[in-house]
Amino acid sequence: MTLRSYQRALRERWRLLALVLLLSLGLAVLITAATPKVYQADAQIFVTSNGDRASTGQYDEQAATQAQVTTFSQLVNIPQIVDAVRTNLNLALSEQQLAAKISATAPPQQTLVIIHVQDGSPDTAAAIANQTATEFIRVIEDLKRPTDSGKSAVRLFVTDRAVAPAAPISPNLTLNVALGVILGLLFGVALAVARDVLDNRIKEADQLAAAAGVPTMGVIVDDQKAARHPIATRAGTRNIRAENFRQLRANLQFANVDAHPRVIAVTSSIPTEGKTMVAMNLASTLAEAGFTVCLVDADLRRPTVAKLLGLPSPVGLTSVLIHQLDLDEALQSAGSNLYLLSSGPTPPNPSEVLASSYVRTVIRSLLDKVDYVIIDTAPLLPVADGSEVAALADGTLLVARHRLTTDGQVKRAKEALTRVDANLLGVVLNRVPGGRGSEYGYTYYRADTEKSAAHSKRTPARLRGKKETVSS
Numbered sequence: 001m002t003l004r005s006y007q008r009a010l011r012e013r014w015r016l017l018a019l020v021l022l023l024s025l026g027l028a029v030l031i032t033a034a035t036p037k038v039y040q041a042d043a044q045i046f047v048t049s050n051g052d053r054a055s056t057g058q059y060d061e062q063a064a065t066q067a068q069v070t071t072f073s074q075l076v077n078i079p080q081i082v083d084a085v086r087t088n089l090n091l092a093l094s095e096q097q098l099a100a101k102i103s104a105t106a107p108p109q110q111t112l113v114i115i116h117v118q119d120g121s122p123d124t125a126a127a128i129a130n131q132t133a134t135e136f137i138r139v140i141e142d143l144k145r146p147t148d149s150g151k152s153a154v155r156l157f158v159t160d161r162a163v164a165p166a167a168p169i170s171p172n173l174t175l176n177v178a179l180g181v182i183l184g185l186l187f188g189v190a191l192a193v194a195r196d197v198l199d200n201r202i203k204e205a206d207q208l209a210a211a212a213g214v215p216t217m218g219v220i221v222d223d224q225k226a227a228r229h230p231i232a233t234r235a236g237t238r239n240i241r242a243e244n245f246r247q248l249r250a251n252l253q254f255a256n257v258d259a260h261p262r263v264i265a266v267t268s269s270i271p272t273e274g275k276t277m278v279a280m281n282l283a284s285t286l287a288e289a290g291f292t293v294c295l296v297d298a299d300l301r302r303p304t305v306a307k308l309l310g311l312p313s314p315v316g317l318t319s320v321l322i323h324q325l326d327l328d329e330a331l332q333s334a335g336s337n338l339y340l341l342s343s344g345p346t347p348p349n350p351s352e353v354l355a356s357s358y359v360r361t362v363i364r365s366l367l368d369k370v371d372y373v374i375i376d377t378a379p380l381l382p383v384a385d386g387s388e389v390a391a392l393a394d395g396t397l398l399v400a401r402h403r404l405t406t407d408g409q410v411k412r413a414k415e416a417l418t419r420v421d422a423n424l425l426g427v428v429l430n431r432v433p434g435g436r437g438s439e440y441g442y443t444y445y446r447a448d449t450e451k452s453a454a455h456s457k458r459t460p461a462r463l464r465g466k467k468e469t470v471s472s
Contacts, residue, residue, distance in 0.1 A: 016195070017188040024184030028176040037168040038118050041125035043133040044160035045113045047072065047140075050153055062111070065154065069106045072140055073113045076104035076132065084135040089127060101125075102132055115162075122164040129162035200407040202400050205429050211410040212398060217255065217426035218248030220278065221434035222402070230277060230308045231284045231335075240434060245281040248428060249289065252282070252397075255425050261395035262367055264425070265298075267377040267386040269413035273401040274430040276304055279376040282397075287337035291371040295334065296341045296363065298389045299378045300350035303343035309334050316344030320362055321353060327365060339370065350378075354388040363392060380413040390422035397425055402432045 049065050075081070077099040085091070086098050093101075103116045115132050119125035141152040202208045205216040221240050229235035232242035255261070266279035276299070283295040296317060297305040306313035311332050320330050320341075327341075334340040347353045366373045375393060378385035390396040396417060400410055410427070417424050 013192045016192055020188035020191060021184040024180040025177060028180030032171045032173045032176045035171040036120055038120060038170040039122040039125045039165045040116055040118045040169045041129040041162035041165055043115045043129040043158060043162040045133055046157045046159045047111045047113060048155050050151060050155050065111050069111050069113060073104040073106040076115055076136055077102040080139050081132060081135045085128060085131045089131055126162040126164045133158050201403050202405045202407065203403055208400050208410065208427050208429050211407045212414050212427045214424050215426050216429060217251045217397060218244060218428045219432055220244045220428065220430045222431040226277065230280060232281050233284050233288055245285045248282060249285040261425060263363060263373045263394045265375045265377050265390045265393035265396045266399060267390060267396060268379050268399040269381050269405060269409040270379050273399050273405055275399040276376050278399050278428055278430060279374050280305060280308065283338060283374040286372050287335060292337045293372045293374060294339045294341055294366050294370045296373060296375045297343040298354065298375050300343050300346055300385065301378055305376055306340065306342040309340060311340060313342035316342035318344035318347055321358055327362060351384045351388060354385050360392040380416045381409065387416050387420045390417055391420040395423045395425035397428055399428045399430050401430050
């Protein structure tokens with residue numbers, strides 16, 4: 001992996017982590033806003049002995065009271081207390097609903113009972129807490145009274161009445177945001193790691209070459225103008241994509257000097273990887289270099305070459321194969337030194353047609369007329385057509401699309417070519433993002449263009465006119 005590739009991958013990971021963090025924060029805020037608010041009011045009760053040491057026997061009076069306080073706190077939501085609170089406050093709650101709102105704690109080593117009440121209304125929470133304290137004192141003192149006329153063994157006092165809380169105890173925005181950040185970081189890191197481990201899409205030329213086991217012959221940048229200008233060399237003299245195809249042409253010419261391939265099949269593992277565009281532009285750049293080239297559309301299921309070149313295709317390869325017309329009559333001129341043999345009428349059995357020995361004879365006979373034959377074939381994995389054509393060619397180029405083709409698809413395509421003893425010359429990585437951050441898409445052409453544009457902006461129109469006059 002090159003330095004720029006590593007930097008690009010690092011930026012993608014940071015963007016992914018930032019996106020996950022943003023989503024987690026947004027989710028935390030959304031959950032906080034959607035969660036009903038809960039307020040808690042507290043009332044404090046002090047418990048003391050009524051002064052009768054005989055009632056505690058040999059135990060210390062304070063120790064005995066502390067021992068009982070914990071038991072008292074467990075009785076705060078018994079039916080006698082809950083029913084009295086519900087009746088006195090005229091609450092539209094069932095006994096179970098009200099009891100669930102009331103709880104109590106007894107701090108250790110103290111004779112205090114703290115009543116806690118939680119409710120969606122701060123005023124209601126305070127009212128229930130104070131009324132519960134009142135009823136709690138009444139019930140506990142009655143329970144500790146030996147007889148109806150006797151004196152209770154303990155006395156209870158409200159030392160801190162409940163007041164309406166100013167802020168809810170739930171939801172806690174700060175806590176939720178902190179949890180959102182922590183969980184977002186953990187999930188983002190896990191997602192980034194999983195993405196690196198599980199994402200086996202082809203992203204680098206070295207990765208593609210390793211998967212196919214052959215060298216990378218070319219890297220083609222993505223160009224939004226490709227749909228309007230399928231032939232890159234006709235889109236202008238300073239076209240990055242055209243330079244990429246010229247590099248492909250040069251690499252291909254020096255790929256095997258001893259057995260120089262003249263019949264070259266261009267295929268891919270799956271559709272939409274751009275194999276047709278690569279075949280067309282390879283043929284065009286070879287013709288640009290002075291060679292005579294015939295481009296053959298052997299993708300009989302989805303032929304598109306003639307349409308992209310703006311040529312009619314009523315007859316073509318299949319017309320020659322069924323002896324409907326001669327090969328010379330089926331050839332069309334597609335430019336200087338460039339000829340097209342379109343697919344012709346679609347047969348019902350493309351694989352059987354392409355597997356016939358007559359196809360090899362027709363293709364080889366083209367070498368008597370041209371220097372190179374470039375064949376656009378069907379993808380290898382969906383159908384067997386591409387393998388049949390690759391078997392009769394001198395060499396095959398396998399096209400993979402950046403961030404679409406997977407490592408496994410390239411390997412299976414290589415296996416399909418190996419089964420028919422096809423000669424895989426190399427691979428082409430297509431539609432790689434260009435621009436200043438790319439090692440493939442930023443060349444001296446673009447810099448020269450920018451300098452020319454900047455110079456034109458700085459030069460007054462009247463001076464530019466004089467310069468043009470002098471130059472002419």
